[in-house]
Amino acid sequence: MNKKYILILAGLLILLSGCSVNHRTKADYYPLMYSQRPLTILILPPENYSTAPEAKEYFMSTLSETSSQTGYYILPLEVTTSFLKSEGLYDSEIISESVLPQFKEYFGADAVLITKITEWNKDYSGLSGNVAVSLEFYLKSTTTSEVLWNSQSRVEMDTSSDSDNFLGQLIETAIQTATTDYVPIAKMASTNAYETMPLGKYHPRYNLDQEDDMDELLKKGNKKY
């Protein structure tokens, strides 16, 4: 009995020390995040490169919730978006870099989050029903125009398999009733993308995540469902 514990312990130690020998940290990957320390983020209306025109608004409706978990001050997305709309800036594809300083001036944003929807796959057949969402995130400084952090994620749910996971079943039901509910998938895709983001001021682990192992985080963010 005792031998077994010692073996497990030894195994764990090897695993743990193995990580620290060659581990790449958040600070290695995103040094600008730690030197510039943005506090306030303006989320621009998503750029939609998928085949589903409705994806932009649907995806946006889940973004406030998932983004807040990073610990930054996220400007009120519904309000900033209607403000941008009134200024003719709803199509963020056309926003040029020269506008960035104005986001600092009028919104107080240290950085803007650019999101791109590259896949938003709706499939109502329910037979070969794969539901997939792919996203790309870029955080750009409003003062230096540099990309401070970027990430991407893809979530795919196979609704045809007899998966016993709860979310799979949820999606399956949604498809059967012909009202595909993208909320959980979209949330998961952005939560995964945020996995590597250095944490902001309002997060309990603010300033404590520099040494976090990037390989682990990337693995976590790439989990398949």
Next chain:
Amino acid sequence: MKKSIVLLILGVILLTGCVKSQYYWGYYSYTLYKYKKAQTDETLAKHKHNVDKIIRKSEKKEKRVPPGIYCEYGYYLIQEGDVTLGLEYFDKEVMAYPESETFINTLKSQLKLEKEQSDE
């Protein structure tokens, strides 16, 4: 040995528990999604009601209200014509998150501009 296992399990529960529930969001993403899907007075009213609920529940639990929520609620009130109360919520946003001050001032000057234009 048993004790340490119990402690370990407790630790894991604590750690995983902390990470997820930083804010109370209620059904925010769902009610907003439904509103985006069908923009009617009814779906908007439901979403607004949920935003109000987030404020009340967070305050009751002594949790920090999620970023942007006071401002969003104030914005809906102003759209309905209740400017005085709406502005109070704008100020609450600044109290909770000083980072919002620049944007709130931009909103206020836009409101003023609109008022001047309608008064003319």
